[in-house]
Amino acid sequence: MHNINIRTLDLNLLVVFLTLWETQSVTRASERLALSQSAVSHALRRLRERMGDELFVLGRTGLLPTSRATEIIGPVREALEKIDQVLQGGSTFSPGTTQRTFRIAAGDFVEFMILPKLLQHISTTAAGVVIEVVPLPDPLALSLMLESGAIDLMINTPAVLGAGVRSEKLATVQLQTLIWQREGLKAGRFPMALYLERPHVVISMHERGGNIIDRTLAAQSLRRPIGAVVQNFMAMPVIASQTGYICNLPSPIAQAFAKAYKLSCHAPPIEFPEPELIVCWHTRFDADEGLQWMRDLVRQCALA
Incomplete structure:
Protein backbone atom coordinates (compact mmCIF):
# COMPACT_ATOMS: atom_id res chain seq x y z
CA MET A 1 0.00 0.00 0.00
CA HIS A 2 1.27 3.47 -0.93
CA ASN A 3 1.80 5.92 1.91
CA ILE A 4 0.27 9.25 0.88
CA ASN A 5 0.98 12.49 2.72
CA ILE A 6 -2.29 14.42 2.59
CA ARG A 7 -0.37 17.67 3.29
CA THR A 8 1.35 17.41 -0.09
CA LEU A 9 -1.61 16.01 -2.07
CA ASP A 10 -3.22 18.39 -4.55
CA LEU A 11 -6.93 18.19 -3.71
CA ASN A 12 -7.73 19.10 -7.30
CA LEU A 13 -6.60 15.60 -8.20
CA LEU A 14 -9.42 14.20 -6.08
CA VAL A 15 -11.91 16.45 -7.89
CA VAL A 16 -10.68 15.04 -11.20
CA PHE A 17 -10.92 11.51 -9.79
CA LEU A 18 -14.53 12.02 -8.71
CA THR A 19 -15.47 13.56 -12.06
CA LEU A 20 -13.86 10.69 -13.98
CA TRP A 21 -15.81 8.24 -11.81
CA GLU A 22 -19.08 10.01 -12.59
CA THR A 23 -18.49 10.56 -16.33
CA GLN A 24 -16.39 7.46 -17.19
CA SER A 25 -14.72 9.57 -19.85
CA VAL A 26 -11.71 11.88 -20.10
CA THR A 27 -13.57 13.91 -22.72
CA ARG A 28 -16.73 14.39 -20.64
CA ALA A 29 -14.70 15.04 -17.51
CA SER A 30 -12.72 17.78 -19.27
CA GLU A 31 -15.97 19.40 -20.43
CA ARG A 32 -17.47 19.37 -16.91
CA LEU A 33 -14.29 20.71 -15.32
CA ALA A 34 -13.63 23.25 -18.09
CA LEU A 35 -10.14 21.79 -18.59
CA SER A 36 -8.37 20.47 -21.64
CA GLN A 37 -8.32 16.70 -22.17
CA SER A 38 -4.54 16.73 -21.80
CA ALA A 39 -4.86 18.47 -18.42
CA VAL A 40 -7.31 15.81 -17.21
CA SER A 41 -5.05 13.02 -18.51
CA HIS A 42 -2.08 14.63 -16.77
CA ALA A 43 -4.01 14.87 -13.50
CA LEU A 44 -5.01 11.20 -13.77
CA ARG A 45 -1.41 10.22 -14.39
CA ARG A 46 -0.23 12.14 -11.29
CA LEU A 47 -2.97 10.56 -9.19
CA ARG A 48 -2.04 7.08 -10.41
CA GLU A 49 1.55 7.72 -9.37
CA ARG A 50 0.53 8.91 -5.91
CA MET A 51 -1.95 6.06 -5.37
CA GLY A 52 0.20 3.32 -6.91
CA ASP A 53 -2.83 2.05 -8.85
CA GLU A 54 -4.31 2.51 -12.33
CA LEU A 55 -7.64 3.61 -10.79
CA PHE A 56 -9.39 3.45 -14.19
CA VAL A 57 -8.94 1.08 -17.14
CA LEU A 58 -10.43 1.39 -20.60
CA GLY A 59 -13.51 -0.75 -21.23
CA ARG A 60 -16.16 -1.01 -23.93
CA THR A 61 -18.40 1.63 -22.35
CA GLY A 62 -15.62 3.93 -21.22
CA LEU A 63 -13.35 4.11 -18.20
CA LEU A 64 -13.94 1.37 -15.64
CA PRO A 65 -12.83 1.77 -12.01
CA THR A 66 -10.37 -0.64 -10.45
CA SER A 67 -11.05 -2.25 -7.09
CA ARG A 68 -8.85 0.38 -5.45
CA ALA A 69 -10.89 3.17 -7.05
CA THR A 70 -14.10 1.49 -5.88
CA GLU A 71 -12.67 1.27 -2.38
CA ILE A 72 -11.86 4.97 -2.04
CA ILE A 73 -14.68 6.62 -4.02
CA GLY A 74 -17.05 6.80 -1.01
CA PRO A 75 -14.62 8.49 1.40
CA VAL A 76 -13.33 10.84 -1.34
CA ARG A 77 -16.85 11.96 -2.29
CA GLU A 78 -17.79 12.48 1.38
CA ALA A 79 -14.60 14.46 2.10
CA LEU A 80 -15.11 16.75 -0.89
CA GLU A 81 -18.75 17.35 0.08
CA LYS A 82 -17.72 18.33 3.61
CA ILE A 83 -15.06 20.72 2.30
CA ASP A 84 -17.64 22.27 -0.01
CA GLN A 85 -20.10 22.69 2.86
CA VAL A 86 -17.48 24.44 4.99
CA LEU A 87 -16.50 26.79 2.17
CA GLN A 88 -20.15 27.55 1.41
CA GLY A 89 -20.89 28.37 5.04
CA GLY A 90 -22.02 25.01 6.38
CA SER A 91 -25.10 22.88 5.93
CA THR A 92 -28.51 24.49 5.64
CA PHE A 93 -30.19 24.99 9.00
CA SER A 94 -33.36 22.95 9.42
CA PRO A 95 -35.53 23.80 12.47
CA GLY A 96 -37.37 20.49 12.28
CA LEU A 115 -41.21 33.45 25.78
CA PRO A 116 -44.64 31.71 25.85
CA LYS A 117 -45.29 32.57 22.19
CA LEU A 118 -41.76 31.53 21.29
CA LEU A 119 -42.07 28.15 22.97
CA GLN A 120 -45.51 27.56 21.51
CA HIS A 121 -44.06 27.89 18.01
CA ILE A 122 -40.93 25.88 18.79
CA SER A 123 -42.90 23.00 20.35
CA THR A 124 -44.68 22.37 17.04
CA THR A 125 -41.96 23.16 14.50
CA ALA A 126 -38.58 22.62 16.19
CA ALA A 127 -38.90 20.03 18.94
CA GLY A 128 -35.11 19.68 19.24
CA VAL A 129 -34.62 23.34 20.13
CA VAL A 130 -34.20 24.37 23.79
CA ILE A 131 -34.50 27.98 24.97
CA GLU A 132 -32.41 28.83 28.03
CA VAL A 133 -33.14 32.27 29.49
CA VAL A 134 -30.26 33.67 31.54
CA PRO A 135 -30.01 36.87 33.64
CA LEU A 136 -29.19 40.12 31.92
CA PRO A 137 -25.41 40.63 32.04
CA ASP A 138 -23.64 43.72 33.25
CA PRO A 139 -23.50 46.16 30.29
CA LEU A 140 -19.70 46.01 30.36
CA ALA A 141 -19.78 42.22 29.95
CA LEU A 142 -22.50 42.11 27.29
CA SER A 143 -20.29 42.54 24.23
CA LEU A 144 -17.80 39.91 25.38
CA MET A 145 -20.53 37.37 26.19
CA LEU A 146 -22.19 37.85 22.80
CA GLU A 147 -18.84 37.68 20.98
CA SER A 148 -17.78 34.50 22.77
CA GLY A 149 -21.13 32.79 22.23
CA ALA A 150 -21.78 32.56 25.97
CA ILE A 151 -25.15 34.05 25.08
CA ASP A 152 -26.74 34.06 21.63
CA LEU A 153 -29.10 37.00 22.01
CA MET A 154 -30.00 39.71 24.48
CA ILE A 155 -33.53 41.12 24.56
CA ASN A 156 -34.02 44.26 26.65
CA THR A 157 -34.44 48.00 26.50
CA PRO A 158 -31.56 49.85 24.78
CA ALA A 159 -28.21 49.92 26.55
CA VAL A 160 -24.69 51.02 25.67
CA LEU A 161 -23.43 48.41 23.20
CA GLY A 162 -19.84 47.38 22.58
CA ALA A 163 -17.96 47.02 19.31
CA GLY A 164 -19.34 44.39 16.98
CA VAL A 165 -22.75 44.22 18.65
CA ARG A 166 -25.76 44.67 16.38
CA SER A 167 -29.24 45.58 17.57
CA GLU A 168 -32.72 45.70 16.10
CA LYS A 169 -35.88 47.29 17.46
CA LEU A 170 -38.59 44.74 18.22
CA ALA A 171 -41.42 46.82 19.66
CA THR A 172 -42.33 49.75 21.85
CA VAL A 173 -43.64 49.11 25.35
CA GLN A 174 -46.79 50.92 26.43
CA LEU A 175 -46.96 51.71 30.15
CA GLN A 176 -50.05 51.63 32.36
CA THR A 177 -50.52 52.88 35.91
CA LEU A 178 -52.16 50.59 38.49
CA ILE A 179 -53.70 51.15 41.93
CA TRP A 180 -56.27 49.49 44.19
CA GLN A 181 -59.70 49.07 42.63
CA ARG A 182 -61.11 50.23 45.99
CA GLU A 183 -59.87 53.74 45.17
CA GLY A 184 -62.80 53.90 42.73
CA LEU A 185 -60.93 55.87 40.09
CA LYS A 186 -62.71 56.55 36.84
CA ALA A 187 -61.41 54.91 33.67
CA GLY A 188 -58.95 56.95 31.69
CA ARG A 189 -55.93 58.99 32.74
CA PHE A 190 -54.60 58.62 36.27
CA PRO A 191 -55.00 61.84 38.35
CA MET A 192 -51.71 63.67 38.73
CA ALA A 193 -52.38 64.80 42.31
CA LEU A 194 -52.74 61.22 43.54
CA TYR A 195 -49.76 60.12 41.39
CA LEU A 196 -47.50 62.61 43.17
CA GLU A 197 -48.94 61.89 46.63
CA ARG A 198 -49.03 58.09 46.91
CA PRO A 199 -45.77 56.04 47.18
CA HIS A 200 -44.71 54.00 44.14
CA VAL A 201 -43.19 50.56 43.85
CA VAL A 202 -40.58 50.75 41.08
CA ILE A 203 -38.22 48.49 39.19
CA SER A 204 -34.51 48.55 40.03
CA MET A 205 -33.19 51.56 38.13
CA HIS A 206 -29.69 50.43 37.17
CA GLU A 207 -30.94 47.32 35.41
CA ARG A 208 -33.25 49.19 33.05
CA GLY A 209 -30.89 51.85 31.72
CA GLY A 210 -32.37 54.68 33.77
CA ASN A 211 -35.97 55.60 34.50
CA ILE A 212 -38.10 57.21 31.82
CA ILE A 213 -40.86 58.13 34.24
CA ASP A 214 -38.71 60.07 36.69
CA ARG A 215 -36.79 61.84 33.92
CA THR A 216 -40.07 62.98 32.35
CA LEU A 217 -41.44 64.19 35.70
CA ALA A 218 -38.20 66.00 36.52
CA ALA A 219 -38.39 67.86 33.20
CA GLN A 220 -41.62 69.40 34.56
CA SER A 221 -40.16 69.98 38.03
CA LEU A 222 -42.25 67.12 39.42
CA ARG A 223 -41.28 64.19 41.61
CA ARG A 224 -43.10 61.09 42.77
CA PRO A 225 -42.50 59.41 46.16
CA ILE A 226 -40.80 56.01 46.04
CA GLY A 227 -41.99 53.41 48.53
CA ALA A 228 -40.13 50.32 47.33
CA VAL A 229 -37.57 49.28 44.72
CA VAL A 230 -37.78 45.69 43.42
CA GLN A 231 -35.77 43.58 41.00
CA ASN A 232 -38.51 42.28 38.72
CA PHE A 233 -41.82 43.37 37.27
CA MET A 234 -43.82 40.44 38.62
CA ALA A 235 -43.36 41.58 42.22
CA MET A 236 -44.84 45.00 41.56
CA PRO A 237 -48.58 44.17 41.30
CA VAL A 238 -48.34 41.91 44.34
CA ILE A 239 -46.85 44.71 46.46
CA ALA A 240 -49.31 47.26 45.07
CA SER A 241 -52.25 45.03 45.96
CA GLN A 242 -51.09 44.67 49.57
CA THR A 243 -49.92 48.23 50.25
CA GLY A 244 -51.99 50.58 48.12
CA TYR A 245 -48.81 51.75 46.40
CA ILE A 246 -48.92 52.82 42.75
CA CYS A 247 -47.05 50.84 40.14
CA ASN A 248 -46.36 51.42 36.44
CA LEU A 249 -46.19 48.29 34.34
CA PRO A 250 -45.85 47.31 30.69
CA SER A 251 -49.38 46.95 29.33
CA PRO A 252 -49.31 43.12 28.82
CA ILE A 253 -48.34 42.55 32.47
CA ALA A 254 -50.75 45.21 33.75
CA GLN A 255 -53.71 43.70 31.92
CA ALA A 256 -52.84 40.16 32.95
CA PHE A 257 -52.46 40.85 36.69
CA ALA A 258 -54.88 43.71 37.37
CA LYS A 259 -57.96 41.54 37.84
CA ALA A 260 -56.15 38.86 39.83
CA TYR A 261 -54.83 41.42 42.32
CA LYS A 262 -57.89 43.70 42.31
CA LEU A 263 -56.08 46.62 40.73
CA SER A 264 -57.43 49.11 38.20
CA CYS A 265 -55.49 50.06 35.05
CA HIS A 266 -55.16 53.63 33.80
CA ALA A 267 -53.24 55.69 31.29
CA PRO A 268 -50.38 57.50 33.08
CA PRO A 269 -51.13 61.06 34.23
CA ILE A 270 -48.90 62.44 31.45
CA GLU A 271 -47.48 60.95 28.28
CA PHE A 272 -44.29 59.08 29.08
CA PRO A 273 -41.92 58.06 26.25
CA GLU A 274 -42.61 54.42 25.40
CA PRO A 275 -39.49 52.30 26.05
CA GLU A 276 -38.16 50.36 23.10
CA LEU A 277 -37.52 46.64 23.23
CA ILE A 278 -34.47 45.56 21.23
CA VAL A 279 -32.70 42.32 20.36
CA CYS A 280 -28.88 42.25 20.26
CA TRP A 281 -26.37 39.83 18.79
CA HIS A 282 -22.74 39.87 17.67
CA THR A 283 -21.62 40.39 14.08
CA ARG A 284 -19.45 37.31 14.43
CA PHE A 285 -22.62 35.24 14.07
CA ASP A 286 -24.29 37.17 11.24
CA ALA A 287 -24.03 34.15 8.94
CA ASP A 288 -25.36 31.66 11.52
CA GLU A 289 -28.58 30.42 9.89
CA GLY A 290 -29.89 29.06 13.18
CA LEU A 291 -29.45 32.42 14.87
CA GLN A 292 -31.06 34.19 11.91
CA TRP A 293 -34.05 31.88 12.29
CA MET A 294 -34.24 32.57 16.03
CA ARG A 295 -34.07 36.35 15.54
CA ASP A 296 -36.88 36.18 12.97
CA LEU A 297 -38.96 34.11 15.37
CA VAL A 298 -38.33 36.50 18.28
CA ARG A 299 -39.35 39.41 16.03
CA GLN A 300 -42.60 37.67 15.05
CA CYS A 301 -43.45 36.90 18.67
CA ALA A 302 -42.73 40.46 19.81
CA LEU A 303 -45.08 41.86 17.18
CA ALA A 304 -47.84 39.30 17.71
Whole structure:
Protein backbone atom coordinates (compact mmCIF):
# COMPACT_ATOMS: atom_id res chain seq x y z
CA MET A 1 0.00 0.00 0.00
CA HIS A 2 1.27 3.47 -0.93
CA ASN A 3 1.80 5.92 1.91
CA ILE A 4 0.27 9.25 0.88
CA ASN A 5 0.98 12.49 2.72
CA ILE A 6 -2.29 14.42 2.59
CA ARG A 7 -0.37 17.67 3.29
CA THR A 8 1.35 17.41 -0.09
CA LEU A 9 -1.61 16.01 -2.07
CA ASP A 10 -3.22 18.39 -4.55
CA LEU A 11 -6.93 18.19 -3.71
CA ASN A 12 -7.73 19.10 -7.30
CA LEU A 13 -6.60 15.60 -8.20
CA LEU A 14 -9.42 14.20 -6.08
CA VAL A 15 -11.91 16.45 -7.89
CA VAL A 16 -10.68 15.04 -11.20
CA PHE A 17 -10.92 11.51 -9.79
CA LEU A 18 -14.53 12.02 -8.71
CA THR A 19 -15.47 13.56 -12.06
CA LEU A 20 -13.86 10.69 -13.98
CA TRP A 21 -15.81 8.24 -11.81
CA GLU A 22 -19.08 10.01 -12.59
CA THR A 23 -18.49 10.56 -16.33
CA GLN A 24 -16.39 7.46 -17.19
CA SER A 25 -14.72 9.57 -19.85
CA VAL A 26 -11.71 11.88 -20.10
CA THR A 27 -13.57 13.91 -22.72
CA ARG A 28 -16.73 14.39 -20.64
CA ALA A 29 -14.70 15.04 -17.51
CA SER A 30 -12.72 17.78 -19.27
CA GLU A 31 -15.97 19.40 -20.43
CA ARG A 32 -17.47 19.37 -16.91
CA LEU A 33 -14.29 20.71 -15.32
CA ALA A 34 -13.63 23.25 -18.09
CA LEU A 35 -10.14 21.79 -18.59
CA SER A 36 -8.37 20.47 -21.64
CA GLN A 37 -8.32 16.70 -22.17
CA SER A 38 -4.54 16.73 -21.80
CA ALA A 39 -4.86 18.47 -18.42
CA VAL A 40 -7.31 15.81 -17.21
CA SER A 41 -5.05 13.02 -18.51
CA HIS A 42 -2.08 14.63 -16.77
CA ALA A 43 -4.01 14.87 -13.50
CA LEU A 44 -5.01 11.20 -13.77
CA ARG A 45 -1.41 10.22 -14.39
CA ARG A 46 -0.23 12.14 -11.29
CA LEU A 47 -2.97 10.56 -9.19
CA ARG A 48 -2.04 7.08 -10.41
CA GLU A 49 1.55 7.72 -9.37
CA ARG A 50 0.53 8.91 -5.91
CA MET A 51 -1.95 6.06 -5.37
CA GLY A 52 0.20 3.32 -6.91
CA ASP A 53 -2.83 2.05 -8.85
CA GLU A 54 -4.31 2.51 -12.33
CA LEU A 55 -7.64 3.61 -10.79
CA PHE A 56 -9.39 3.45 -14.19
CA VAL A 57 -8.94 1.08 -17.14
CA LEU A 58 -10.43 1.39 -20.60
CA GLY A 59 -13.51 -0.75 -21.23
CA ARG A 60 -16.16 -1.01 -23.93
CA THR A 61 -18.40 1.63 -22.35
CA GLY A 62 -15.62 3.93 -21.22
CA LEU A 63 -13.35 4.11 -18.20
CA LEU A 64 -13.94 1.37 -15.64
CA PRO A 65 -12.83 1.77 -12.01
CA THR A 66 -10.37 -0.64 -10.45
CA SER A 67 -11.05 -2.25 -7.09
CA ARG A 68 -8.85 0.38 -5.45
CA ALA A 69 -10.89 3.17 -7.05
CA THR A 70 -14.10 1.49 -5.88
CA GLU A 71 -12.67 1.27 -2.38
CA ILE A 72 -11.86 4.97 -2.04
CA ILE A 73 -14.68 6.62 -4.02
CA GLY A 74 -17.05 6.80 -1.01
CA PRO A 75 -14.62 8.49 1.40
CA VAL A 76 -13.33 10.84 -1.34
CA ARG A 77 -16.85 11.96 -2.29
CA GLU A 78 -17.79 12.48 1.38
CA ALA A 79 -14.60 14.46 2.10
CA LEU A 80 -15.11 16.75 -0.89
CA GLU A 81 -18.75 17.35 0.08
CA LYS A 82 -17.72 18.33 3.61
CA ILE A 83 -15.06 20.72 2.30
CA ASP A 84 -17.64 22.27 -0.01
CA GLN A 85 -20.10 22.69 2.86
CA VAL A 86 -17.48 24.44 4.99
CA LEU A 87 -16.50 26.79 2.17
CA GLN A 88 -20.15 27.55 1.41
CA GLY A 89 -20.89 28.37 5.04
CA GLY A 90 -22.02 25.01 6.38
CA SER A 91 -25.10 22.88 5.93
CA THR A 92 -28.51 24.49 5.64
CA PHE A 93 -30.19 24.99 9.00
CA SER A 94 -33.36 22.95 9.42
CA PRO A 95 -35.53 23.80 12.47
CA GLY A 96 -37.37 20.49 12.28
CA THR A 97 -34.22 18.38 12.65
CA THR A 98 -31.76 20.54 14.60
CA GLN A 99 -30.72 19.75 18.16
CA ARG A 100 -29.63 23.07 19.61
CA THR A 101 -29.86 25.23 22.74
CA PHE A 102 -30.24 28.99 22.33
CA ARG A 103 -29.17 31.06 25.34
CA ILE A 104 -31.08 34.34 25.58
CA ALA A 105 -30.33 37.02 28.16
CA ALA A 106 -33.57 38.72 29.17
CA GLY A 107 -35.59 40.01 32.09
CA ASP A 108 -38.89 38.82 33.47
CA PHE A 109 -40.87 41.16 31.22
CA VAL A 110 -39.48 39.43 28.12
CA GLU A 111 -40.12 36.02 29.67
CA PHE A 112 -43.73 37.04 30.17
CA MET A 113 -44.29 38.84 26.87
CA ILE A 114 -42.30 36.79 24.33
CA LEU A 115 -41.21 33.45 25.78
CA PRO A 116 -44.64 31.71 25.85
CA LYS A 117 -45.29 32.57 22.19
CA LEU A 118 -41.76 31.53 21.29
CA LEU A 119 -42.07 28.15 22.97
CA GLN A 120 -45.51 27.56 21.51
CA HIS A 121 -44.06 27.89 18.01
CA ILE A 122 -40.93 25.88 18.79
CA SER A 123 -42.90 23.00 20.35
CA THR A 124 -44.68 22.37 17.04
CA THR A 125 -41.96 23.16 14.50
CA ALA A 126 -38.58 22.62 16.19
CA ALA A 127 -38.90 20.03 18.94
CA GLY A 128 -35.11 19.68 19.24
CA VAL A 129 -34.62 23.34 20.13
CA VAL A 130 -34.20 24.37 23.79
CA ILE A 131 -34.50 27.98 24.97
CA GLU A 132 -32.41 28.83 28.03
CA VAL A 133 -33.14 32.27 29.49
CA VAL A 134 -30.26 33.67 31.54
CA PRO A 135 -30.01 36.87 33.64
CA LEU A 136 -29.19 40.12 31.92
CA PRO A 137 -25.41 40.63 32.04
CA ASP A 138 -23.64 43.72 33.25
CA PRO A 139 -23.50 46.16 30.29
CA LEU A 140 -19.70 46.01 30.36
CA ALA A 141 -19.78 42.22 29.95
CA LEU A 142 -22.50 42.11 27.29
CA SER A 143 -20.29 42.54 24.23
CA LEU A 144 -17.80 39.91 25.38
CA MET A 145 -20.53 37.37 26.19
CA LEU A 146 -22.19 37.85 22.80
CA GLU A 147 -18.84 37.68 20.98
CA SER A 148 -17.78 34.50 22.77
CA GLY A 149 -21.13 32.79 22.23
CA ALA A 150 -21.78 32.56 25.97
CA ILE A 151 -25.15 34.05 25.08
CA ASP A 152 -26.74 34.06 21.63
CA LEU A 153 -29.10 37.00 22.01
CA MET A 154 -30.00 39.71 24.48
CA ILE A 155 -33.53 41.12 24.56
CA ASN A 156 -34.02 44.26 26.65
CA THR A 157 -34.44 48.00 26.50
CA PRO A 158 -31.56 49.85 24.78
CA ALA A 159 -28.21 49.92 26.55
CA VAL A 160 -24.69 51.02 25.67
CA LEU A 161 -23.43 48.41 23.20
CA GLY A 162 -19.84 47.38 22.58
CA ALA A 163 -17.96 47.02 19.31
CA GLY A 164 -19.34 44.39 16.98
CA VAL A 165 -22.75 44.22 18.65
CA ARG A 166 -25.76 44.67 16.38
CA SER A 167 -29.24 45.58 17.57
CA GLU A 168 -32.72 45.70 16.10
CA LYS A 169 -35.88 47.29 17.46
CA LEU A 170 -38.59 44.74 18.22
CA ALA A 171 -41.42 46.82 19.66
CA THR A 172 -42.33 49.75 21.85
CA VAL A 173 -43.64 49.11 25.35
CA GLN A 174 -46.79 50.92 26.43
CA LEU A 175 -46.96 51.71 30.15
CA GLN A 176 -50.05 51.63 32.36
CA THR A 177 -50.52 52.88 35.91
CA LEU A 178 -52.16 50.59 38.49
CA ILE A 179 -53.70 51.15 41.93
CA TRP A 180 -56.27 49.49 44.19
CA GLN A 181 -59.70 49.07 42.63
CA ARG A 182 -61.11 50.23 45.99
CA GLU A 183 -59.87 53.74 45.17
CA GLY A 184 -62.80 53.90 42.73
CA LEU A 185 -60.93 55.87 40.09
CA LYS A 186 -62.71 56.55 36.84
CA ALA A 187 -61.41 54.91 33.67
CA GLY A 188 -58.95 56.95 31.69
CA ARG A 189 -55.93 58.99 32.74
CA PHE A 190 -54.60 58.62 36.27
CA PRO A 191 -55.00 61.84 38.35
CA MET A 192 -51.71 63.67 38.73
CA ALA A 193 -52.38 64.80 42.31
CA LEU A 194 -52.74 61.22 43.54
CA TYR A 195 -49.76 60.12 41.39
CA LEU A 196 -47.50 62.61 43.17
CA GLU A 197 -48.94 61.89 46.63
CA ARG A 198 -49.03 58.09 46.91
CA PRO A 199 -45.77 56.04 47.18
CA HIS A 200 -44.71 54.00 44.14
CA VAL A 201 -43.19 50.56 43.85
CA VAL A 202 -40.58 50.75 41.08
CA ILE A 203 -38.22 48.49 39.19
CA SER A 204 -34.51 48.55 40.03
CA MET A 205 -33.19 51.56 38.13
CA HIS A 206 -29.69 50.43 37.17
CA GLU A 207 -30.94 47.32 35.41
CA ARG A 208 -33.25 49.19 33.05
CA GLY A 209 -30.89 51.85 31.72
CA GLY A 210 -32.37 54.68 33.77
CA ASN A 211 -35.97 55.60 34.50
CA ILE A 212 -38.10 57.21 31.82
CA ILE A 213 -40.86 58.13 34.24
CA ASP A 214 -38.71 60.07 36.69
CA ARG A 215 -36.79 61.84 33.92
CA THR A 216 -40.07 62.98 32.35
CA LEU A 217 -41.44 64.19 35.70
CA ALA A 218 -38.20 66.00 36.52
CA ALA A 219 -38.39 67.86 33.20
CA GLN A 220 -41.62 69.40 34.56
CA SER A 221 -40.16 69.98 38.03
CA LEU A 222 -42.25 67.12 39.42
CA ARG A 223 -41.28 64.19 41.61
CA ARG A 224 -43.10 61.09 42.77
CA PRO A 225 -42.50 59.41 46.16
CA ILE A 226 -40.80 56.01 46.04
CA GLY A 227 -41.99 53.41 48.53
CA ALA A 228 -40.13 50.32 47.33
CA VAL A 229 -37.57 49.28 44.72
CA VAL A 230 -37.78 45.69 43.42
CA GLN A 231 -35.77 43.58 41.00
CA ASN A 232 -38.51 42.28 38.72
CA PHE A 233 -41.82 43.37 37.27
CA MET A 234 -43.82 40.44 38.62
CA ALA A 235 -43.36 41.58 42.22
CA MET A 236 -44.84 45.00 41.56
CA PRO A 237 -48.58 44.17 41.30
CA VAL A 238 -48.34 41.91 44.34
CA ILE A 239 -46.85 44.71 46.46
CA ALA A 240 -49.31 47.26 45.07
CA SER A 241 -52.25 45.03 45.96
CA GLN A 242 -51.09 44.67 49.57
CA THR A 243 -49.92 48.23 50.25
CA GLY A 244 -51.99 50.58 48.12
CA TYR A 245 -48.81 51.75 46.40
CA ILE A 246 -48.92 52.82 42.75
CA CYS A 247 -47.05 50.84 40.14
CA ASN A 248 -46.36 51.42 36.44
CA LEU A 249 -46.19 48.29 34.34
CA PRO A 250 -45.85 47.31 30.69
CA SER A 251 -49.38 46.95 29.33
CA PRO A 252 -49.31 43.12 28.82
CA ILE A 253 -48.34 42.55 32.47
CA ALA A 254 -50.75 45.21 33.75
CA GLN A 255 -53.71 43.70 31.92
CA ALA A 256 -52.84 40.16 32.95
CA PHE A 257 -52.46 40.85 36.69
CA ALA A 258 -54.88 43.71 37.37
CA LYS A 259 -57.96 41.54 37.84
CA ALA A 260 -56.15 38.86 39.83
CA TYR A 261 -54.83 41.42 42.32
CA LYS A 262 -57.89 43.70 42.31
CA LEU A 263 -56.08 46.62 40.73
CA SER A 264 -57.43 49.11 38.20
CA CYS A 265 -55.49 50.06 35.05
CA HIS A 266 -55.16 53.63 33.80
CA ALA A 267 -53.24 55.69 31.29
CA PRO A 268 -50.38 57.50 33.08
CA PRO A 269 -51.13 61.06 34.23
CA ILE A 270 -48.90 62.44 31.45
CA GLU A 271 -47.48 60.95 28.28
CA PHE A 272 -44.29 59.08 29.08
CA PRO A 273 -41.92 58.06 26.25
CA GLU A 274 -42.61 54.42 25.40
CA PRO A 275 -39.49 52.30 26.05
CA GLU A 276 -38.16 50.36 23.10
CA LEU A 277 -37.52 46.64 23.23
CA ILE A 278 -34.47 45.56 21.23
CA VAL A 279 -32.70 42.32 20.36
CA CYS A 280 -28.88 42.25 20.26
CA TRP A 281 -26.37 39.83 18.79
CA HIS A 282 -22.74 39.87 17.67
CA THR A 283 -21.62 40.39 14.08
CA ARG A 284 -19.45 37.31 14.43
CA PHE A 285 -22.62 35.24 14.07
CA ASP A 286 -24.29 37.17 11.24
CA ALA A 287 -24.03 34.15 8.94
CA ASP A 288 -25.36 31.66 11.52
CA GLU A 289 -28.58 30.42 9.89
CA GLY A 290 -29.89 29.06 13.18
CA LEU A 291 -29.45 32.42 14.87
CA GLN A 292 -31.06 34.19 11.91
CA TRP A 293 -34.05 31.88 12.29
CA MET A 294 -34.24 32.57 16.03
CA ARG A 295 -34.07 36.35 15.54
CA ASP A 296 -36.88 36.18 12.97
CA LEU A 297 -38.96 34.11 15.37
CA VAL A 298 -38.33 36.50 18.28
CA ARG A 299 -39.35 39.41 16.03
CA GLN A 300 -42.60 37.67 15.05
CA CYS A 301 -43.45 36.90 18.67
CA ALA A 302 -42.73 40.46 19.81
CA LEU A 303 -45.08 41.86 17.18
CA ALA A 304 -47.84 39.30 17.71
